[in-house]
Amino acid sequence: MVRRLVLVRHAKSCWDDETLDDHDRPLAPRGERSLDRMRDHVSALDLPTLFVLCSTATRAEATLDGLRPALPDDAAIEHDRGVYDDDARTLLDRIRRSGEEHASLMVVGHNPTLQDLACRLVGEGDPADREQLADKLPTGAIVSMSFERDWGDLAAGTARLDSLFMPRRPRD
Numbered sequence: 271m272v273r274r275l276v277l278v279r280h281a282k283s284c285w286d287d288e289t290l291d292d293h294d295r296p297l298a299p300r301g302e303r304s305l306d307r308m309r310d311h312v313s314a315l316d317l318p319t320l321f322v323l324c325s326t327a328t329r330a331e332a333t334l335d336g337l338r339p340a341l342p343d344d345a346a347i348e349h350d351r352g353v354y355d356d357d358a359r360t361l362l363d364r365i366r367r368s369g370e371e372h373a374s375l376m377v378v379g380h381n382p383t384l385q386d387l388a389c390r391l392v393g394e395g396d397p398a399d400r401e402q403l404a405d406k407l408p409t410g411a412i413v414s415m416s417f418e419r420d421w422g423d424l425a426a427g428t429a430r431l432d433s434l435f436m437p438r439r440p441r442d
Contacts (some may be wrong), residue, residue, distance in 0.1 A: 271373065273374070273416065275374075276375070276376040278413075280327070281329065297332045301410065313340040317345075319342075323348055324348070330380070350364075362391075368421070369421030370420075396431065396434075399431055409437075411435060
């Protein structure tokens with residue numbers, strides 16, 4: 271069975287209120303505007319039996335809210351503080367335990383964890399996209415990858431990078 275893992279870096283967040291804890295930062299207006307393009311991209315993905323694992327950070331939850339119309343009606347959604355706190359290895363362990371009955375799994379989270387995880391898992395795919403992924407995963411980016419293993423067997427280099435979406439081109 272082909273499995274699909276989609277990693278969504280939250281949309282651009284707002285830094286206007288320096289008194290807010292990082293976990294509580296909302297989306298910036300630019301982040302809110304990017305949600306339409308992000309949602310269009312997610313709509314085009316084939317995501318049967320989807321399980322969504324979302325960070326509890328305000329900006330991640332707002333990103334997921336913006337994407338919900340593009341998700342299957344029966345998508346299972348779990349909000350987990352660990353997605354905010356975890357490193358790539360710990361998040362991979364969580365993914366390995368979470369996916370069992372799901373063909374697709376989406377993580378809405380943060381860098382550097384998502385970029386580190388994607389770079390670790392991807393073993394093939396478009397060379398230009400792989401180079402971009404290694405260089406920078408900007409806010410609002412969506413990494414879609416597939417593999418033909420059980421979730422518990424997901425390991426370094428076993429996934430194919432199917433698409434790399436960015437709401438806007440990263441600045442050099």
